[in-house]
Amino acid sequence: MVSELETTKTIKLPSLDISKPLHLSSLSSLSEACKEWGFFQITNHGISKELYNKIYSYSNDLFTLPMETKLKLGPSSFLKTYTPHFIASPFFESLRVSGPDFASSSQASIDVLLSSSTQMIEFSEILQEYGRKMTEISKGILKLILMSLGEDFSTKYYDSEFKNCHGYLRINNYSPPKNLEELKEAEGLGMHTDMSCITIVYQDEVGGLQVKSKDGKWMDILPCEGTLVVNIGDMFQAWSNDKFRSSEHRVVLKKEVNRFSLAFFWCFENDKTVHAPDEVVGKENLRMYKQFVCVDYLRFRENNEKGICSRQFNLHLMNFTTTRTRTWAVVSEKGKGDCAKEDHDSLISSAAYSIEETQPDVDIKHLQVAELPERDFTGTPYVPVYVMLPLDTINMECEIVDPDGLSNQLKILKSAKVDGIMVDCWWGIVESHIPQQYNWSGYKRLFNIVRDLDLKLQVVMSFHECGGNVGDDVHIPLPHWVTEIGNGNPDIYFTDKEGRRNHECLTWGIDKERVLRGRTAVEVYLDYMRSFRVEFDEFFEDGTISEIEIGLGPCGELRYASYPANHGWKYPGIGEFQCYDKYLMKSLRKAAEKRGHSFWGKGPENTGSYNSMPHETGFFRDGGEYNGYYGRFFLGWYSQILIDHGDRVLGLANLAFEGTPIATKTASHAAELTAGFYNQCNRDGYAPIASMLKKHGATLNFTCVELRTLDHHEDFPEALADPEGLVWQVLNSAWDVSIPVASENALPCFVKECYNKILENAKPSNNPDGRHLSAFTYLRLGQTLMETDNFLEFQRFVQRMHGKSISI
Numbered sequence: 001m002v003s004e005l006e007t008t009k010t011i012k013l014p015s016l017d018i019s020k021p022l023h024l025s026s027l028s029s030l031s032e033a034c035k036e037w038g039f040f041q042i043t044n045h046g047i048s049k050e051l052y053n054k055i056y057s058y059s060n061d062l063f064t065l066p067m068e069t070k071l072k073l074g075p076s077s078f079l080k081t082y083t084p085h086f087i088a089s090p091f092f093e094s095l096r097v098s099g100p101d102f103a104s105s106s107q108a109s110i111d112v113l114l115s116s117s118t119q120m121i122e123f124s125e126i127l128q129e130y131g132r133k134m135t136e137i138s139k140g141i142l143k144l145i146l147m148s149l150g151e152d153f154s155t156k157y158y159d160s161e162f163k164n165c166h167g168y169l170r171i172n173n174y175s176p177p178k179n180l181e182e183l184k185e186a187e188g189l190g191m192h193t194d195m196s197c198i199t200i201v202y203q204d205e206v207g208g209l210q211v212k213s214k215d216g217k218w219m220d221i222l223p224c225e226g227t228l229v230v231n232i233g234d235m236f237q238a239w240s241n242d243k244f245r246s247s248e249h250r251v252v253l254k255k256e257v258n259r260f261s262l263a264f265f266w267c268f269e270n271d272k273t274v275h276a277p278d279e280v281v282g283k284e285n286l287r288m289y290k291q292f293v294c295v296d297y298l299r300f301r302e303n304n305e306k307g308i309c310s311r312q313f314n315l316h317l318m319n320f321t322t323t324r325t326r327t328w329a330v331v332s333e334k335g336k337g338d339c340a341k342e343d344h345d346s347l348i349s350s351a352a353y354s355i356e357e358t359q360p361d362v363d364i365k366h367l368q369v370a371e372l373p374e375r376d377f378t379g380t381p382y383v384p385v386y387v388m389l390p391l392d393t394i395n396m397e398c399e400i401v402d403p404d405g406l407s408n409q410l411k412i413l414k415s416a417k418v419d420g421i422m423v424d425c426w427w428g429i430v431e432s433h434i435p436q437q438y439n440w441s442g443y444k445r446l447f448n449i450v451r452d453l454d455l456k457l458q459v460v461m462s463f464h465e466c467g468g469n470v471g472d473d474v475h476i477p478l479p480h481w482v483t484e485i486g487n488g489n490p491d492i493y494f495t496d497k498e499g500r501r502n503h504e505c506l507t508w509g510i511d512k513e514r515v516l517r518g519r520t521a522v523e524v525y526l527d528y529m530r531s532f533r534v535e536f537d538e539f540f541e542d543g544t545i546s547e548i549e550i551g552l553g554p555c556g557e558l559r560y561a562s563y564p565a566n567h568g569w570k571y572p573g574i575g576e577f578q579c580y581d582k583y584l585m586k587s588l589r590k591a592a593e594k595r596g597h598s599f600w601g602k603g604p605e606n607t608g609s610y611n612s613m614p615h616e617t618g619f620f621r622d623g624g625e626y627n628g629y630y631g632r633f634f635l636g637w638y639s640q641i642l643i644d645h646g647d648r649v650l651g652l653a654n655l656a657f658e659g660t661p662i663a664t665k666t667a668s669h670a671a672e673l674t675a676g677f678y679n680q681c682n683r684d685g686y687a688p689i690a691s692m693l694k695k696h697g698a699t700l701n702f703t704c705v706e707l708r709t710l711d712h713h714e715d716f717p718e719a720l721a722d723p724e725g726l727v728w729q730v731l732n733s734a735w736d737v738s739i740p741v742a743s744e745n746a747l748p749c750f751v752k753e754c755y756n757k758i759l760e761n762a763k764p765s766n767n768p769d770g771r772h773l774s775a776f777t778y779l780r781l782g783q784t785l786m787e788t789d790n791f792l793e794f795q796r797f798v799q800r801m802h803g804k805s806i807s808i
């Protein structure tokens with residue numbers, strides 16, 4: 001899977017003994033190395049092998065924790081210090097520790113991972129000591145590098161330019177694929193440049209670090225005991241006006257053992273203005289970069305990388321969840337699949353931002369780097385903003401829990417010019433005990449409050465269970481009478497091949513089966529919707545209800561329940577097919593007979609389990625059965641069931657709510673095939689869904705996971721978004737057939753950067769047809785949003801979504 005398989009040469013980097021006074025000759029070889037390679041080594045740094053062994057052993061204890069535990073620090077968590085597999089590469093995971101207080105940073109992460117973390121106190125202390133030493137060494141090395149750039153540059157520029165630098169540490173763990181022998185080698189970390197000023201790397205004896213030479217050849221940097229590798233990062237390259245190189249490097253795994261490395265990044269402060277002094281630029285005065293602010297450079301990269309066709313990826317895009325993982329469902333380590341390979345490559349082996357490569361023209365570089373003020377949305381299209389109500393607004397007795405508090409909060413929302421609110425009408429609350437006895441009372445009261453405030457309502461017909469997963473604080477099961485039926489006939493639920501049932505929602509296999517006390521599932525949904533329509537007639541008539549969203553599957557999303565946390569699924573497992581209830585199996589058998597191959601009337605084999613990786617399974621691996629005759633038949637049938645369900649229920653919803661816009665929700669998923677999205681190299685799995693929605697005039701509400709991706713850290717932000725990939729595909733499948741797309745954020749959002757991200761997605765600046773989201777739903781109303789600063793920021797966001805000039 002490594003692109004260049006030609007034999008790599010080994011490079012002998014110059015070594016600097018940092019314990020000794022400096023010789024002029026060392027300075028010149030340092031300067032040579034920085035110009036030629038951007039890499040050199042240091043020895044006698046005072047850090048013992050024992051210390052590394054200890055760090056290794058403690059980190060190993062953390063990396064061997066279950067993925068579920070580690071993800072408590074993952075891209076969607078609060079701390080975001082853990083980067084799981086499949087983000088930078090399938091074989092790479094890491095843990096970040098920020099300075100200057102390395103001890104509390106590491107302790108904060110440990111506390112999240114382990115309930116009793118006292119045995120780890122030593123680990124935090126060691127990391128504090130290591131961070132402190134690295135800080136000291138970085139300062140010293142920067143001075144040496146400055147001296148090697150110009151005789152008195154250290155005295156002249158160290159204090160004025162580099163004294164506010166700060167550091168962070170990343171503990172990297174590489175686990176090679178099981179079939180490494182067959183593959184020969186695998187890319188542990190794709191080609192990238194570092195965004196730091198300098199980076200200091202410890203690699204263990206396994207080796208694998210490679211640097212790219214000026215003429216494009218990969219060179220091995222062999223591990224050498226007692227030696228650390230130092231490399232120049234993008235920031236120093238820019239500051240030195242390209243005198244010193246920030247070279248592309250990568251990690252290649254050639255041995256079937258885990259590899260451990262520690263990288264220490266020494267970085268400019270975010271608000272630092274990077275501007276090479278005239279003297280550094282030199283007499284010829286050919287300035288390579290206009291001055292720029294460090295953080296703008298990050299935004300620039302982020303913007304640059306989100307271009308539709310952009311295939312620029314960077315290792316340091318680490319603090320995000322990415323829809324990109326979808327490709328792993330079909331990609332093998334050989335990376336043979338066509339389009340899958342493209343994504344795969346872009347993620348782990350394309351260059352990270354390289355100042356030279358992506359910006360050959362100096363002027364463009366100047367413009368793009370320097371001029372990135374916050375986008376002005378004045379005069380842009382009006383995108384309505386709705387706010388989702390808290391899950392516990394209405395209790396199981398269908399009463400508003402705190403009518404006065406809610407009313408006050410809604411008034412405040414109204415003052416921010418919010419367009420309306422979104423609320424779930426839970427099946428499990430309204431029709432909880434007796435079939436066709438609906439209790440809408442709490443909702444009635446709520447809708448009156450909303451109408452009195454002249455807010456609009458988006459109402460969700462929620463036919464799924466709310467919560468029920470680990471950590472969910474609100475739990476609204478399916479109606480009691482339905483679960484009773486389920487006790488006697490568990491086949492009413494989605495079922496996996498081991499026969500495990502999923503109680504989140506009903507299987508689509510009973511859409512037309514009279515198993516719900518004489519009614520089919522679809523009739524039950526229709527009766528519920530009709531009851532709602534009749535009960536709230538006046539709210540339809542006066543336009544208070546502006547949209548009805550129809551829940552079509554688990555979490556209200558049109559997808560199979562293929563990756564339930566309560567069955568032990570963990571990111572980024574492939575999930576399991578959910579077609580083993582007797583009704584769907586009957587449908588599969590019928591389809592097989594119709595095709596003339598009755599023996600195809602069974603589920604696929606060798607599909608692994610919830611947490612398998614594609615390459616571990618006969619079905620999903622590259623060249624696997626998924627693409628054989630039977631595989632294609634099965635996947636076609638499976639995804640058609642999803643489309644038919646949507647088609648059926650939306651058709652009825654249109655009957656029930658004639659004249660009122662309807663919508664449905666989907667989301668991007670790690671495990672596309674098992675979720676029912678037959679989306680592969682040669683197929684656009686979203687196009688048929690878009691056509692089906694189009695037929696019903698439905699809006700697509702897309703839970704845009706990308707909206708969660710921008711996070712700012714107090715240290716050099718690594719968090720950059722990945723707005724392309726699946727989101728791009730889904731949006732455009734919808735826009736291609738002219739169906740409106742609405743969206744909502746998946747995770748809490750309170751800061752400007754996050755709102756900017758939403759705005760950019762809502763009204764993409766580069767869309768030639770001026771496409772934009774039809775509406776946005778903010779998740780969700782709560783105390784934190786009401787805090788003054790947060791609320792002011794939110795208010796500003798609403799104004800910009802409305803295309804108004806900002807008055808606050």
Ligand SMILES: O=C(O)CCC(=O)C(=O)O
Nearest residue numbers: 172201203209251261263
């Ligand atoms: O693991 C290594 O040896 C290098 C890691 C690296 O390049 C990085 O973390 O930026």
Ligand SMILES: [Fe+2]
Nearest residue numbers: 192193194249
């Ligand atoms: Fe690196």
